[in-house]
Amino acid sequence: MASPAGPEIERLIRLLARLPGLGPRSARRAALALVKRRESLLSPLAEAMAEVSDRVRICSVCGNADTSDPCAICADSTRDASILVVVADVSDLWALERAGAVQARYHVLGGVLSALDGVRPEDLNLPNLRARVADDGVREVILALNATVDGQTTAHYITSLLADLPVRITRLAHGVPVGGELDYLDDGTLTAAIRQRGDV
Amino acid sequence: MASPAGPEIERLIRLLARLPGLGPRSARRAALALVKRRESLLSPLAEAMAEVSDRVRICSVCGNADTSDPCAICADSTRDASILVVVADVSDLWALERAGAVQARYHVLGGVLSALDGVRPEDLNLPNLRARVADDGVREVILALNATVDGQTTAHYITSLLADLPVRITRLAHGVPVGGELDYLDDGTLTAAIRQRGDV
Ligand SMILES: [Zn+2]
Ligand SMILES: [Zn+2]
Numbered sequence: 001m002a003s004p005a006g007p008e009i010e011r012l013i014r015l016l017a018r019l020p021g022l023g024p025r026s027a028r029r030a031a032l033a034l035v036k037r038r039e040s041l042l043s044p045l046a047e048a049m050a051e052v053s054d055r056v057r058i059c060s061v062c063g064n065a066d067t068s069d070p071c072a073i074c075a076d077s078t079r080d081a082s083i084l085v086v087v088a089d090v091s092d093l094w095a096l097e098r099a100g101a102v103q104a105r106y107h108v109l110g111g112v113l114s115a116l117d118g119v120r121p122e123d124l125n126l127p128n129l130r131a132r133v134a135d136d137g138v139r140e141v142i143l144a145l146n147a148t149v150d151g152q153t154t155a156h157y158i159t160s161l162l163a164d165l166p167v168r169i170t171r172l173a174h175g176v177p178v179g180g181e182l183d184y185l186d187d188g189t190l191t192a193a194i195r196q197r198g199d200v
Numbered sequence: 201m202a203s204p205a206g207p208e209i210e211r212l213i214r215l216l217a218r219l220p221g222l223g224p225r226s227a228r229r230a231a232l233a234l235v236k237r238r239e240s241l242l243s244p245l246a247e248a249m250a251e252v253s254d255r256v257r258i259c260s261v262c263g264n265a266d267t268s269d270p271c272a273i274c275a276d277s278t279r280d281a282s283i284l285v286v287v288a289d290v291s292d293l294w295a296l297e298r299a300g301a302v303q304a305r306y307h308v309l310g311g312v313l314s315a316l317d318g319v320r321p322e323d324l325n326l327p328n329l330r331a332r333v334a335d336d337g338v339r340e341v342i343l344a345l346n347a348t349v350d351g352q353t354t355a356h357y358i359t360s361l362l363a364d365l366p367v368r369i370t371r372l373a374h375g376v377p378v379g380g381e382l383d384y385l386d387d388g389t390l391t392a393a394i395r396q397r398g399d400v
Contacts, residue, residue, distance in 0.1 A: 005266075008256060019222075028294070035252065048208070090236070
């Protein structure tokens with residue numbers, strides 16, 4: 001049977017269903033909500049997506065997503081440049097910034113090492129990390145990585161990678177639940193985890 | 201504190217959060233997924249939305265959403281024009297079509313009567329319904345409305361509205377769970393509810 005919704009809407013539904021948090025059925029409801037609110041929701045969302053697609057770039061210094069390169073965080077001279085916070089993903093950077101947990105610079109790895117998923121050191125933004133720590137007057141590297149096996153494997157790898165550099169390497173306090181992901185934590189837990197960070 | 205994500209991405213997050221099924225936090229994750237997959241997801245989705253926004257219209261005959269007006273269902277001469285299925289919303293039409301429950305025409309009310317929400321007969325696509333039933337050789341009107349108080353109030357109203365016309369008025373069988381919504385039912389239940397429809 002032909003789709004009742006037409007190929008354009010079916011294509012929209014298929015693409016919406018690829019968003020995290022939306023399954024096939026909720027994507028269908030979302031598409032219908034968009035069709036019904038063309039002026040107030042569909043057109044603005046299409047424009048917002050086109051604008052983000054046109055304007056947002058990945059910062060060549062830290063890996064953050066922003067409209068400027070270097071990003072606003074890298075360009076912010078009021079931040080403590082002696083502290084570098086290493087995160088797996090931009091979502092972790094956003095979570096720490098939302099919490100106001102630390103006024104420092106970041107380094108986004110673009111993932112974590114994973115034997116299971118076949119993620120190797122050369123797949124991550126690691127060479128650049130060593131260069132930044134060696135050159136930029138960084139005195140402390142905070143490893144703000146998930147408390148998962150892969151996160152901790154990555155933390156150990158980075159500790160070895162930077163072992164010969166005169167830099168303090170710290171990790172988040174164990175306020176982060178074992179197996180938990182940063183992005184889901186509340187601001188207070190994130191801030192406590194930054195405050196109680198310990199040496200690796 | 202300024203947003204870490206920049207105004208363009210924050211705007212995208214706010215708009216995504218207005219989609220049914222996405223809260224503020226999942227909208228943020230969805231936005232990040234879009235930024236990270238600009239070529240494979242963000243750009244195609246922006247284009248799909250723009251295309252739907254440009255091309256999809258509400259059918260002036262039945263109220264369905266389609267790229268043509270009259271819609272493909274209204275223009276389909278193989279369908280039984282003597283049966284008119286009245287639904288509250290386009291999502292209900294889609295659900296019945298997905299189930300392949302009936303090969304007939306539809307009439308989308310654009311909602312149901314509701315004292316609580318202040319929805320009155322003049323707020324719905326009701327005058328046009330009477331005209332269609334009177335003029336179009338319709339012999340049966342199937343009231344495919346939710347088994348909720350408002351749905352059944354609407355069914356009674358329509359039954360009165362069409363009482364003087366020589367037409368059989370039926371309702372869905374009680375396969376529809378009391379208080380349940382059509383859009384969430386499986387295809388088998390929907391088909392059974394159409395097959396076992398009874399006179400009002
Ligand atoms: Zn940056
Ligand atoms: Zn139509």
